[in-house]
Amino acid sequence: xxxxxxxxxxxDGPVLVVGFTGGWDLRARLPQMSEATRALDxxxxxxxxxxxxQGLESWDSSLLVAVRQLEAACTERGLEVDPSALPAGARQxxxxxxxxxxxxxxxxxxxxxxxxxLSRLRxxxxxxERIGVAVLDSLEFIGRSAAALGRVLTGRSxxxxxxxxxAIQEAGAHVLPVxxxxxxxxxxxxxxxATQQLDRLGAILVAPNLVAIVIVxxxxxxxxxxxLAGRWASANAADLATMxxxxxxxxxxxxxxxxxxxxxxxxxxxxxxxxxxLVLYATFFGLLGSVAIGVALMELPAPxxxxxxxxxxxxxxxxxxxxxxxxxxxxxxxxxCYHGLRSGRGPRAIGSAVKRAVVTAIIWVVVADAALSAxxxxxxx
Amino acid sequence: xxxxxxxxxxLVLTSGSRVLQRDLGFEAARGQVLAIVGEEGSGKRALLRTxxxxxxxxxxxxxxxxxxxxxxxxxxxxxxxxxFGSQLAGGxxxxxxxxxxxxxxxxxxxxxxxxxxxxxxxxxKLALVGLAGYESHFPGEVDEQNRIAAALARATALxxxxxFCERPTAGLDSRAALVVSDSILRARDHLGATVVVVTNDxxxxxxxxxxxxxxxxxxxxKARGKPTDLRDHAEAPDVRAFLSGSRP
Numbered sequence: 092x093x094x095x096x097x098x099x100x101x102x103d104g105p106v107l108v109v110g111f112t113g114g115w116d117l118r119a120r121l122p123q124m125s126e127a128t129r130a131l132d133x134x135x136x137x138x139x140x141x142x143x144x145q146g147l148e149s150w151d152s153s154l155l156v157a158v159r160q161l162e163a164a165c166t167e168r169g170l171e172v173d174p175s176a177l178p179a180g181a182r183q184x185x186x187x188x189x190x191x192x193x194x195x196x197x198x199x200x201x202x203x204x205x206x207x208x209l210s211r212l213r214x215x216x217x218x219x220e221r222i223g224v225a226v227l228d229s230l231e232f233i234g235r236s237a238a239a240l241g242r243v244l245t246g247r248s249x250x251x252x253x254x255x256x257x258a259i260q261e262a263g264a265h266v267l268p269v270x271x272x273x274x275x276x277x278x279x280x281x282x283x284x285a286t287q288q289l290d291r292l293g294a295i296l297v298a299p300n301l302v303a304i305v306i307v308x309x310x311x312x313x314x315x316x317x318x319l320a321g322r323w324a325s326a327n328a329a330d331l332a333t334m335x336x337x338x339x340x341x342x343x344x345x346x347x348x349x350x351x352x353x354x355x356x357x358x359x360x361x362x363x364x365x366x367x368x369l370v371l372y373a374t375f376f377g378l379l380g381s382v383a384i385g386v387a388l389m390e391l392p393a394p395x396x397x398x399x400x401x402x403x404x405x406x407x408x409x410x411x412x413x414x415x416x417x418x419x420x421x422x423x424x425x426x427x428c429y430h431g432l433r434s435g436r437g438p439r440a441i442g443s444a445v446k447r448a449v450v451t452a453i454i455w456v457v458v459a460d461a462a463l464s465a466x467x468x469x470x471x472x
Numbered sequence: 473x474x475x476x477x478x479x480x481x482x483l484v485l486t487s488g489s490r491v492l493q494r495d496l497g498f499e500a501a502r503g504q505v506l507a508i509v510g511e512e513g514s515g516k517r518a519l520l521r522t523x524x525x526x527x528x529x530x531x532x533x534x535x536x537x538x539x540x541x542x543x544x545x546x547x548x549x550x551x552x553x554x555x556f557g558s559q560l561a562g563g564x565x566x567x568x569x570x571x572x573x574x575x576x577x578x579x580x581x582x583x584x585x586x587x588x589x590x591x592x593x594x595x596x597k598l599a600l601v602g603l604a605g606y607e608s609h610f611p612g613e614v615d616e617q618n619r620i621a622a623a624l625a626r627a628t629a630l631x632x633x634x635x636f637c638e639r640p641t642a643g644l645d646s647r648a649a650l651v652v653s654d655s656i657l658r659a660r661d662h663l664g665a666t667v668v669v670v671t672n673d674x675x676x677x678x679x680x681x682x683x684x685x686x687x688x689x690x691x692x693x694k695a696r697g698k699p700t701d702l703r704d705h706a707e708a709p710d711v712r713a714f715l716s717g718s719r720p
Contacts, residue, residue: 188599
């Protein structure tokens with residue numbers, strides 16, 4: 092068992108001699124340098140610090156830590172340090188740590204400060220400024236997506252055997268089961284509430300008309316938007332973020348492929364096509380649910396109920412639903428692609444990209460819904 | 473005569489039902505650098521993980537200073553493992569923690585230092601691999617070389633008896649590889665660690681004291697010895713070719 096590490100402090104005229112003895116072991120207790128540091132401030136103040144090996148049995152990083160603490164204290168006070176009596180190995184390591192032998196890849200102080208300033212600007216700037224940056228960033232993304240979509244539609248993109256089938260499958264087939272369930276139950280509940288409430292007012296006979304219009308104009312499109320946000324946006328944001336993390340997106344750039352052409356445009360196109368189709372599908376299931384509940388509650392014969400439903404509907408109503416479907420599809424697609432491609436690296440980044448994609452998609456679906464409803468009212472559709 | 477720092481005896485490594493290596497046996501003295509070389513699939517990674525204590529071997533054992541690692545009790549094995557430092561492939565840093573926090577981790581787990589001391593030691597270790605000033609960076613914010621360097625700082629945080637390195641220079645250019653190799657060799661030269669490095673980097677192998685080559689087809693060691701001797705006199709032509717940098 093080596094003797095414990097010890098530090099001796101000795102004053103020799105203008106020189107303070109700190110000696111190290113014993114066995115220094117990082118896994119044991121680290122000796123404190125407070126006594127030696129205090130001696131630096133004795134009056135008259137020493138003008139030099141000598142570090143000496145006065146019989147070290149063994150030493151490791153704990154000695155280096157101690158010496159660095161003393162060195163830092165001396166630098167603060169403008170004192171000279173003489174480490175020449177320390178073991179040669181320790182001196183070499185201290186040189187490396189100090190960076191006197193060229194340290195690999197370390198940024199110079201000035202550079203470091205500039206980088207800091209830049210990141211402060213990015214992270215800590217006023218909220219308005221950050222919102223401004225985010226808006227510009229989003230607009231740029233939308234612009235590039237639109238350009239890519241244009242190139243794909245006009246056949247001018249340099250695409251590698253662009254195949255829309257998987258994108259359409261993802262946006263269509265995979266969303267169908269969940270969409271049917273939401274629409275069926277949504278239509279049923281709507282019908283239930285409408286019948287109950289209108290019955291109190293003695294207007295139960297308008298229930299089928301009201302329910303049908305709400306489903307065709309609003310519910311079908313809205314549940315489609317939500318289903319796409321939940322099922323499509325999450326899956327695609329994760330896909331894109333994973334590709335980014337594996338450098339695949341950059342690899343595309345290196346071979347001269349615009350990621351927007353290959354990754355964003357097909358997805359947006361698929362959603363643009365599938366949005367209205369899915370709305371039609373959701374509307375069908377919504378109406379199915381509402382008719383089933385309505386017929387059961389109102390004691391109205393099914394043909395009569397259906398006739399009322401049909402009478403309430405017009406092509407204009409259907410058109411508003413379909414337009415909403417296409418817009419929601421594009422909005423969800425943009426949100427997913429944006430957060431997927433803007434994702435950071437590392438394991439946590441993908442989860443965070445998915446979360447942001449879904450939340451953003453839902454928010455913009457609702458905002459777009461409100462805007463479109465206002466527009467249709469203004470246009471008297 | 474004291475027992476060698478590391479001794480591998482009759483080790484059989486498997487992956488599922490597949491035998492990777494049979495009857496491996498070699499040793500390394502304290503302060504030696506041992507390079508493990510082999511093709512993809514020859515069991516380098518399995519051998520390293522067995523030596524670190526992460527993967528139980530099918531047969532055989534690894535002895536450190538004469539004490540078995542796998543035949544020992546769980547508690548003894550943990551105690552032994554606490555004296556190892558490991559840099560796994562790619563760095564394997566925790567991405568949600570800064571470089572300083574990553575390096576502090578083993579100190580927090582295995583030592584009884586005060587937070588201030590842990591910080592001092594971790595800063596020293598980062599400075600030793602040239603990462604002074606990068607303390608509050610996250611692993612994702614530095615390049616591959618610095619991730620490996622930070623992983624080395626974490627592996628050497630407690631001045632380990634044995635430092636294990638897994639492909640430290642893979643994917644690095646020769647200059648960066650040299651810098652990383654230097655950091656590894658410094659741990660041996662100045663802190664007395666025995667180093668086990670899995671690598672297919674001929675320059676790093678040549679800097680080692682001893683190299684063992686794992687055969688893919690033979691599923692056994694196909695060469696062992698001082699790398700410079702192997703370069704000139706190894707029986708297997710591919711070993712000579714690998715070390716002299718020519719095509720077989």
